[in-house]
Amino acid sequence: MPADDAFTALRAHDHRRPPHRRGAGPLMLLALIMLLPAVALFGLWRYADARDDEPQALDLIADVAPETPAEPLRTGLMSWRRVPTLVAQDANLDQFRDDASRFADTLGNRSCVTVSLNGTPIASHAADRAVIPASSMKLLVGAVALEVLGGDHTFTTTLVGTVENGVVTGDLTLVGGGDPLLTSAAFPIENDVEPVFNETSLDALVDQLVASGVTSVSGNVVGDGSRYDDELYAPDWAPADRGVEAGPVDALLVNDARVTSQGLRSENPSLGAAQELVAVMRSRGITIGGEAVPGTAPDGAAELASVDSAALSGVVAEMLTTSDNNTAESLLKELGYSEGRPGTREAGLAVVRRQLDAWGADLSGTNLTDASGLSATNLVPCSVIHTVLARSGHADDLARGLAVAGESGTLSDVFVGTPVAGRLAAKTGTLANAPFDADPPAAKGLAGYLPVRGGGRIEFTLLLNGPMINDQANYRPVWDDMVTALASYPAGPRPRELGPRR
Template sequence: AMTRLAEREPPRGPRRRRRGIGPLVVLGMFAVVPALALYALFVWSSSKIDDNVAAPPPPTTLVAPPLPDEPLANSMLTFRRMPALVSRGLNVEQFVADTAPFLATINDRSCATVSVDGNPVGAVNGGLAVIPASTQKIIVAAVALELLGDDHVFTTRVVVDDAPVDGVVQGDLVLLGGGDPLLSSDWYPASGLERRPVFDPTSLDSLADRVQAAGITQITGAVLGDGSRYDDEFFAPGWGNGVAGLEAGPYDALMANDARVLGEDQRGDNSNSAAAREFTRLLRDRGVVVDGEPGVGSAAAFAGEPSEVASIDSVPLTGVVAEMLTNSDNNTAELLVKEIGLEASGGEEGTRQAGLAAMAEQLAAWGVDTKDIVLADGSGLSLDNRLTCDALVAVLQRSGPTDTIGAALPVAAETGTLSDAFVDSAVAGRLLGKTGTLNNPPFNQDPPAVKALAGYLPVDGGGAVEFALVLNGPTISDQSEYRPVWSALADTLDTYPSGASPADVGLR
């Protein structure tokens, strides 16, 4: 069949090659068409120009072009950053699961709250108002720093009625307290009278040296202690038996050596008179003749404006807060509350009540739910205090482990009230926490005992876990009860980061 078809087709001659438009012609057309369009535009625009109108004059003031924005040092999103962001999310998810079993062990009278860099991880009874013990000092520290400022100092002054003549003070010399909780004679920190010696003290010896350096050789009256900056409430109400005068107080705007005097077996019953006795001793040791015996007085009783002989400042507030939190210094906490009250009232009320009201107001301003919170003192010794774990963590979230509060907290197995805790734990030297302890016998009756811990566990690469654990129970302050719970908390916190690392999720 193929043969037959082929046979039927007429014979074909050689084909003539068709000539199309060559490539050079096409290129030429592409070049000519735009040129013609531009020429037409030129002709049209030329017809619009009025040759009889003068050109506008050049500007007389040269305006420099705006400078380009400074380029970012690093891109906001890079392949290096993305793995860290992704891994952080994975870690938190896993941490939520790791934390749940521990939280399930907390009794219904206690609370615990955990977050990472402000992001909630888990809580049990987080909003339950419990007795916080000394974790209350975290609130005092935060509000004091907020209202008074990091650089706030406490000034103790020595004043007289009339300027000395030939080194002689006619009448009394007043030691005027400025609320300094760290005012100390040089012997006091090394005395062993306190479980945790004061550090960064304000030297009462140095103040006596300055009086001597001012040329004072005799005081015809007496040294009087003046604590009128604050009210005369020396102990906070609501403290348990055996607390007042032992764990805290008496305190006032003038307090030296926590109301102790060298050579006296017991604390004084009035911090103002005790400071006057101690300062009289220091002056006499320096050869200053003091005719009268020390007591309590006021510079306001002077006939005229007091004349200052000498003064001395405390370390800045950041140092005062560090001493309070590291040592859990009860007197420091109570004096800070009164200074907060004085500041908040415009200098009118150096009282515990005014300070506590200002603290509650500041917590509310920070967005903390204060509905069930009760602030009864600064030290946390009062059985009337009520705080929530959520509130403690909310305050901790406002700063971090390297900020003033975090850096002031005791370090696990190393410093302050945590020096003997977590010694064999993986968090030793890392966990930063404020402790709280109250023993309230009889143990079979309310209020319950308290054992608390709140603070930070810094995370490698930055950030931290924020946590609060406040245990209330009949005998919870016994080591056999709380130590296993603390150990379980430490083990749980140490699981973070527990998910993928940036290397695991990064580009390969």
């Protein structure tokens, strides 16, 4: 009987009874009938609420919001078409898992991959196998630096000395604060393959001296890099990489230790920085009685000028986008400095391991020896990098700092004209092996994020190890296959296609 007829019959039956004999049974029945739709909707809400921990990657609100229906819905209240969002997600996730798993199954026994959606695992291959990460190491160091030092942390470089009547009496000391991006205006950074950005101006220090009335220095110009230790190169870097791919690393580093007038990299970064400062000062008309030398600032020396770096989030972005090895190694020593002076590579690595453990990473088999990834003795599982990408809490800063496919940094000419161009943001990694038929193997990495249509993002880590895998002919087909699998999501039905029928 329709609800309206039932309600009429109950009223007629009720009027035939004396008022004082009127019972509660019919009213309870009516209440139950009216509550049935609410109970059903409550059940659907609880079902959907229980799904909160599952990936929510599609923008489904805008997709399913209907206009005022022209006619009543024919779909039953309990039909699956009443929850098209959940059904669409399940269909898309199943297809994505299939596509990603098919790709993962193609990898060899010396490589690994992990794929997740908003932190929820989708597919993997040998995720806990420790392999050579190459420059993917920078993701670990960048995330830990953001966590320990803070995204607003800055590096301060100062000039100290004593001034009388416009003359610096005695020495003027340039004190390094760990800024890896200190750059002079005269240095042609545009000639570098990957020019630095978010750099700090060395010239700004001299401008402050001039503005304060300084016209001469009676003594030497001293470069002080004592904030960090004297290890300029990681001990197991290949000799051919030292001073070319990375280093020397110091707390006082100007132009990556290169002196503009000499066109060479100084083996003593503090000396090179002092020499570059002398050139800038003379160009501003300041005379110098002594010469450029390395040394240490006297205790209690007065500050005459200072300059701050960009915020750490910007320094990390420069490191990730350009794969700046010196920036990575400097950040590692700064992490060590946060534990006690001076900053060392080993102390920094201890901080990295401790923070990765705090984030829940399984460090079994992991071996960390530098920050840049130049060392072939670094061994890191894909699962550890996945932890950083998905669970460190710094995904937004990392994503903003990564190279973008077809647009910037080390991915500027990669994936051009593909569906991921302008969307995929990742850290690349490359390490050659010589001889190619002997261990350790070459390494090629790609790890980062792919935003999903409608919201959310895919996290992925691919670390390839093998003879000559750094050759484009060998790694690009693998990269292309993975990106094809990632870009396939979502590929299933949209919620509007599964909604209620009229």
